[in-house]
Amino acid sequence: MKKVKLSIVIHTEEEFDWAGGFNRHNTSVTHGKELTEMCVDMLKLGCCITFAMDWSFVTSEQGQNVIRFMQENYTEQVEFAAHLHPWVNPPFDEQYSDTDNIDEKLSYPGNLPAELEKAKLAMLTDKIAELTGRSPTTYLAGRYGVGENTYKILSELGYKVDVSISPFADFRHQDGPDFSNKNNASFTQNGIKCIPHSSGYISHIGVLADWLNRDTANLHNLNNNVVGKVILKLLGVERVRLSPEGFDEAQMKKLVASLTRTGVEHLIYSFHSSTSKLGGSPYVETKESVQQMYKNNSDILTTITSVTTPSLFADLL
Numbered sequence: 001m002k003k004v005k006l007s008i009v010i011h012t013e014e015e016f017d018w019a020g021g022f023n024r025h026n027t028s029v030t031h032g033k034e035l036t037e038m039c040v041d042m043l044k045l046g047c048c049i050t051f052a053m054d055w056s057f058v059t060s061e062q063g064q065n066v067i068r069f070m071q072e073n074y075t076e077q078v079e080f081a082a083h084l085h086p087w088v089n090p091p092f093d094e095q096y097s098d099t100d101n102i103d104e105k106l107s108y109p110g111n112l113p114a115e116l117e118k119a120k121l122a123m124l125t126d127k128i129a130e131l132t133g134r135s136p137t138t139y140l141a142g143r144y145g146v147g148e149n150t151y152k153i154l155s156e157l158g159y160k161v162d163v164s165i166s167p168f169a170d171f172r173h174q175d176g177p178d179f180s181n182k183n184n185a186s187f188t189q190n191g192i193k194c195i196p197h198s199s200g201y202i203s204h205i206g207v208l209a210d211w212l213n214r215d216t217a218n219l220h221n222l223n224n225n226v227v228g229k230v231i232l233k234l235l236g237v238e239r240v241r242l243s244p245e246g247f248d249e250a251q252m253k254k255l256v257a258s259l260t261r262t263g264v265e266h267l268i269y270s271f272h273s274s275t276s277k278l279g280g281s282p283y284v285e286t287k288e289s290v291q292q293m294y295k296n297n298s299d300i301l302t303t304i305t306s307v308t309t310p311s312l313f314a315d316l317l
């Protein structure tokens with residue numbers, strides 16, 4: 001039987017005070033050692049890793065050390081992709097990003113004017129090509145923020161794959177994108193292959209989870225009335241990401257099983273690079289939470305590597 005593909009996407013970026021606003025001076029990368037150690041464990045399991053890197057990371061000393069180390073030791077198992085955090089990525093435009101704290105709306109690159117979104121991504125693309133010797137072909141928008149111009153821009157800059165879709169999520173309450181009508185199915189847009197970050201529903205009843213994961217309208221119908229809401233609660237329905245950030249092995253195993261049953265052929269497991277270090281992200285504020293995150297990571301990867309094929313997006317081309 002053909003195995004489902006598994007890609008690991010690390011949002012590779014600065015440490016970030018996620019409640020502290022979007023500030024162009026917040027560019028500190030001090031988790032290079034921890035990230036490297038964590039990744040080496042995963043690479044030794046046979047995993048492939050896509051580093052979706054932002055401007056702060058690729059211009060930092062520790063970030064460049066990580067890139068060099070991976071190229072020297074694991075070149076066959078890693079891919080370098082682009083991750084646009086527009087608030088730290090030049091060129092800066094007075095009107096849209098040249099202030100200490102920008103509006104949340106402008107933290108989603110897809111909300112910028114097309115020329116500025118393109119100019120920022122072009123600079124990041126060139127920088128990654130200069131450091132790695134290869135122009136990136138995979139893109140992850142900062143905060144999943146793809147917009148109406150993004151796919152055209154990606155196509156013009158030579159990108160082939162986008163991994164910015166976060167199924168079932170709706171970020172409109174903070175001026176972000178709306179993916180509530182997207183499930184985990186891959187599709188092509190403007191010549192760009194869109195492969196969603198794996199995220200979906202689990203339940204005590206597997207077939208219910210499958211039904212919810214198959215069609216985004218199904219949850220809307222149940223959620224629309226009190227009886228439906230009670231059923232969802234009683235049957236343990238919850239939305240889970242394929243990520244060690246707040247989700248354990250049991251939850252992720254159920255998600256993988258349901259997505260696989262519903263025909264998803266390419267899974268994306270993801271987390272933030274800063275989560276590798278105590279205090280680096282909201283998921284690892286205590287020693288216990290760091291240990292839990294590492295445990296979630298090694299548990300699920302040990303389990304699912306036997307039923308999936310490690311995959312890099314660049315190898316799909």
Ligand SMILES: [Zn+2]
Pocket residue numbers: 011013083085142143
């Ligand atoms: Zn990010």
